[in-house]
Structure formats: C-alpha cells, structure tokens
Amino acid sequence: MQLDTPKKTVGTLMNLLLDPKTFLISLGIGHLFTLILISVYWRGFTRDMTIKAFLLSKCAQAATWLFQAFRGDEPGFLSLSFPNSMLFIGASLEVIALLSLQNKLRPRTPRIYFILTAAAILGFQLILLLNNKESVRVAYVSFVTALLILPLYRMILGKSVTLLMRMMGYLYLFVIAVSLSRGAAAVFSQHGWGTYSPAFYQSMVSLSLYIVMILGNAGFVLLLKEKSDQELIRLASYDGLTGTFNRITFTSKAKQALQECAKKRKPVSYMLFDIDFFKAINDTYGHTVGDQVLQDLTARIQRLLSDSDLLVRYGGDEFGILLPGADEAESTLIAEQIRQALLDANTRGLPVKYSISMGVLTVAPDEHTQLETLYAACDKALYSAKNSGRNHVYRSQADLQAAFL
Template identity: 45%
Template sequence: MEIEKITQAGDFMALLFDMKTITTALGIGYLLSLLVIAAYWRDKQKMNHVKTLFLTSKFMQTAGWFLAVFRGDISDLLSISVANTFMLLGLALEVIALLRIQYAPNPPLVKLYLLITALCIASFQYVYLFDNEEHVRIAVSSIAMAVLLLPVCRVTLDKGASTLMRLSGSFYMLMLVISAYRGVSARHATSWTSLYHPSTYQLISILTIYMALLLSSTCFVLLLKEKASRELVRLASYDDLTDTFNRRTFTVYAEAALDQAAKQRTPVSYLLFDIDQFKQINDTHGHHAGDLVLQNLVEQIKPYLGKDDLFVRYGGDEFGIMLPGHNEAESDELVSAIMQTVRQSAPLVAIPLTYTISVGVITVVPSPRTRLEHLYTSCDKALYRAKRNGRNGMSRSYLHVEQKAEFLV
C-alpha cells in the first residue's frame, strides 16, 4: 500500500515542472500562435489596423514570456520589469483589438484606457523598485490584468453582439475573475499563486494559460471572419455612399411589408423623391459636391424614420421611403416636416450651396395583389407633377376608380 502511494506520488511529481520549462513552453506556444496567425492573414487578406493591433499584442506577450525564461540568467530588470511590462501592454492591445471588431474607435475612451494601462504598468514598476517581494508582484500584476480586462464586460452584456462575440467576451471575463482571485490570494503570500512552486495549482495554471492562448487566438480569427461576412452582406444590401438600402434589398423588404399590411388591413405610405436641379449642382460644383449633398440629405431624413420604415436609394439622386402603418395624414405630416428641414438647413460646410427636394406620395391599404411596382409607377407620376408645378413641393397620387381593384380587395 505504501509502495503504491509512493508510486502515485512519483507519477504526480513527474507532471510538475520547473519555472524555466514552464516559461519556455509558454513562450514557444505564443511564438507558434503568432507565426501561424501572421502567415494565415498574410495569405488570405490584407493587413488592417485591428489585425496589426492583435499581432502586436501577441508579439509583446511572446517577448515577455521569453524574457521570463531567462530569469536568473539575465538581470531582473529584463526578466521581471520589462517582461511584465510587455505582458501587460500586450494584453491591453489585445483587448483594444477585440473591442474594435465590434465597436467603432472612440479616441477619448482609447486614450483613457491607455492611461489606465500606463498606471497599471507604473504600479508594477513601483513595486519592483520599492517592495520587490514575489507575492506582492504577483498581486499587483494579477489585479492589473483584471483591470485591463474590465472593458470586455461591454461585449458580454451587449445584446447587439453576436453569439460568438458574447462567447469570446465571456471567456475573457473568466480570465478576469481568475486574475482577480489570484491577485487577492497573492496578497496573503499564498504559495500556490506562484509558478515557481511545483504544485497541483502550477499544473492547472499551465493548462489554463495554454487554453487562454488557444482560445483567444481562435476566437479572434473567427470574429474577424464573422465581421468580414457581415461586411460582405452589408455591401450587397446597402448603398455605399448614403448607407441606405439598395434597390434589390429594398424590394425584398418592401414586398414583405406590403404582404404583412395586406394581412392586417393596415395602411402603407410610399414616398418617391429627388433633389431639384441636381444635375446643375454636379455641373457647377462637381460630382464630389453632389455626393456631399446626397449624404447630407440622407442625414437629415433618417432622424424622422422609425425602425420599420424602409429607405432606398434607387440611383443618382432618386430615393424612396416606405412607411408601413402610416395613413395619409401621417405621411403628409412627415413629408412636410422633412421638406421644411431641408429648406431651412444651413449651407453645407464644404460647399456654399443649399438645395430643395420634390416628393411624390401615395397611401394605400394593400391587397394580396398589390405590388411595389404599382406604387412606384403612381408615385413617379406624382413626383413629376410636383416638378412641373415648380419643384420644392409635394404631390400626392390618388387611386382612380379603375385602379382600385389592383390595390384594394
């Protein structure tokens, strides 16, 4: 029995490693991860800012681990001070890269986060210079890691994030909790918090760090592929100049809205409009000025639209809007408000010009036979009637008796 216990103890101790073995293995793991990801992105896609941030973060973490490998053989300045600085800064860059996949850059917040990163690094350096005890260093570095991981809470709690993004955020949240617990425990000089002391926790720590390395790299690649897929769908669905639906996508959603309204017997209003004398704007000020006018018009209209309203750019300066649930009075009020806003808008900053629009409108309670092209044809006639009446106005199309069978049951 005693011999069996000794054998089992010997087998267990064989799994425990010295610190140099651990750091070498982790350094090699980070290096291989860095090389594989860099090679993949080099072959597949062009480098962008987010990828550069992530690769830089992995490079710094790799450098930090390799400096830690030589602790005892090189100065503590390099193996402790510089190594931990690289690891903390690398983690901060990794978090920034993760957040930039989901959110547009916010310079003030990025500056604040970098300031917090600098304070975390400064705190560790203070301990290294004035209270250079291992358990104190572990406590400060672990708490610093937890602080730097805090922004991932935003991803985890964001209902608009994809399942993969929330799953990745949850993984980083788990690392936050582990780091915070290790930091608090290390304050009491608990031996298990150190990788220098062979124990069960040392083995668990190795496996945890390797899992973190594997999952963080895998999740990041998958998140970038997910983002690329979303961008491809967006490019196929939206007008790239005005960020409104293109004709094909609008047609799909608009016909679905008409079918829904036909089932519920609710009204639908449809607007067709363009910019007065738009060709003259292009000829006088250039096509860049025309693009600015189109973008400015869309920016002024979007605040008036609800989540179910559909906005399309048909081409050139011609736009359409479908307003499910809007009756004649409501659509008239909306068109009047939009036109008033456009008339009273200040001249563009880049170009000293103002502009107006002409609008054709129709309101129907659709039947199952109602088609979008019917509404478009009627609205187009109303739009040209508004043009003939002097522009900068609205004309409404009403169904003739013989047309009602096409729209109404």
C-alpha cells in the same frame, strides 16, 4: 510488484499534465504560431491598426512565456522585470486591438494605455527594488493585469453585440476573475503563488491561461472574419454615398413588409421623390456639392423616420420610402415634415438651397399587392408634383385595385 495507490497515481498524473515549464513553453509557442498564422493569412492587412496591435500583443506574450520558461529556478532582476513588462505590454495591445475591432476605440485610448502600461512597468521595477517578495509581485501583476483588460467588459454590452463577441467578452471576464482571485490569494494565503509554485491552485491558473490562449486567439480570428462578413453584407446592402438601402435590399425588405401588413390588415404608404433641378446643381457647383446635397438630404430624412420605415436610393437623385402601417394622414404629415426640413438646407454649409418633389400613395395591401405597381403609381404622382411647380407633394388617387388582380 507494488501498485501505486490511487492518490499517488492522481498526483503523478497531475504533476505530468501541469508541469509549469511545459505549460509556459506551450503558451509561448501557441502565441507564436498565432502570430505566424495571422501574419500569413492577413498579410495584406498587417498595416491595419487592429491587426498590427494584435500581432504585437502576440509577440509580447510569446516573449513573456518563453522567457519565463527558461529563466531558471533562481530568477534575477532582469529575468523578473522583462517578462512581466512584456505581459503588461501584451495585455494593453490586445485590449487596444479588441476595442478597435469593435469600433469602440476612442482617439485618446491608446495614449491612456501607453501611460498606464508605463506606470505598471515602473511600479513593478519599484517592487523589485524595494520589496521583492513573491507574494507582492504576484499580487501586483495579477491586479494590474485585471485592471488593464477591464474595458473588455464592453464586449458583452450594446444592441449591436454579436453572440461571438459576447462570448469573447465573458471569456475575458473569466480572465479578470482568475487574475483577481490569484492576486487575493497571494495576499492572504501563506502558500507560494509564483509561476513555478507546486500548489494545485496555481496549476489551475496555468490551465486557465492555456485555455484562454486557445480560445482568445481563435476567437480573435473569428471576430476578424465576422467583421469582414459584416462589411461585405453592408457593401452589398447599402448605398455607399448616402448609407440608405440599395435597390436590391430595399426590394427584398419592402416585399416582406407588404406581406406582413397584408396579414395584419395594416395600411402601407409609399413615397417616391427626387431633387428639383439636381442636374443644374451638379453643372453649376460640381459633383462634390451634388454629393453633399444627397448626403444632407438623406441625413435629414432619416431623422424623421422610424426603425421600421425603409429608405432607398434608386439611383442618381431618386429616392423612395416605404412606411409600413402608415395611413393617409400619417404619410401626409411625414411628407410635409420632410419637405419643411429641407427649406433651411443652405444654412448647414451647403452653397445652394434645394427642394424635392414627391409622389405619395397609401394602400391597404393584400396578397396580390406588388411593389412595382406602387412604384409606377407613385412615379406618375411624382411627375404631377413637378408639373405643379416643383417643391410639391402630390398624392396619387389612382385606383390600383385592378392592377393588383
């Protein structure tokens, strides 16, 4: 009985594992099942542009690989034109879906991609008609695909990029590198680089496509889930009208800030304010104008605050600000800047001028300092500001030491 040599065994195993037709069918089925699973799981959101674009990209990619698998050994014009056109369409739609998922899709981007995709398809038809060589086709498709997905490098940039998003960005950079290297190899190498080429490098390209298909499709689903989780956290943490912290989130973050300032022996300033005669504004101009006033107020104030400052809407027209590390002089300056910033409120499209009254308090916190105590002291200062004629800032001079014990 003759045993195969190790070299022959490895070669046989490689041919078995990397059979081109098997890989193409696997790729097509993989994209097809991704299409089905996402359609079922996100059936209530299939009209969403992000999901719709991704589902259409999976349709195009499934058609690409399944058509390639069954096109035959001697492909004609249609069997070359259709799958490669679908490849360009699928790549463009996937890029649009991912950019939309990251909120980085500009209004003109879909139109640009429509033009690029149409140009890419037209260029490939010209190659089939004028210079139908395998090396030219492979180089063209590889370079154009790399160009189409190039904008996905933005997935690794920016402060708001998550670890999952960054990993997906590197995955697509890997796809770009593979496409460019395959295109360069098709130009400069004498070997065949078509889909059915027996070359070892082409087998590695097919394997990389298979891995990218699995990771890319799974990664997109995880990114959708991550975005949904972030939206739930945002809804639970922020005020829907003004974008400020809500009471629960502010209380949690403020208590942490008080503890940190107590450890570092830094002062803390707290402000409590509301809009003068806000009920009259609602009654006279309507709640729509009242909402616009609230939004204008918070937008102006947020421009004056640092990243460490905490702004909360307690409800109605009552707001609070915690200024970690701000002493009496700094908090007085910020309070006056806020008051002055509102003096020209009606110059920005609002039909009414408005002002605020504010109570301010500065303390040197310790482990016994309670946010509720600061609120109570500032609330008294706020009423003093109103009693002084409104549009005033009143600083609390209360001795809080006993309240902290």
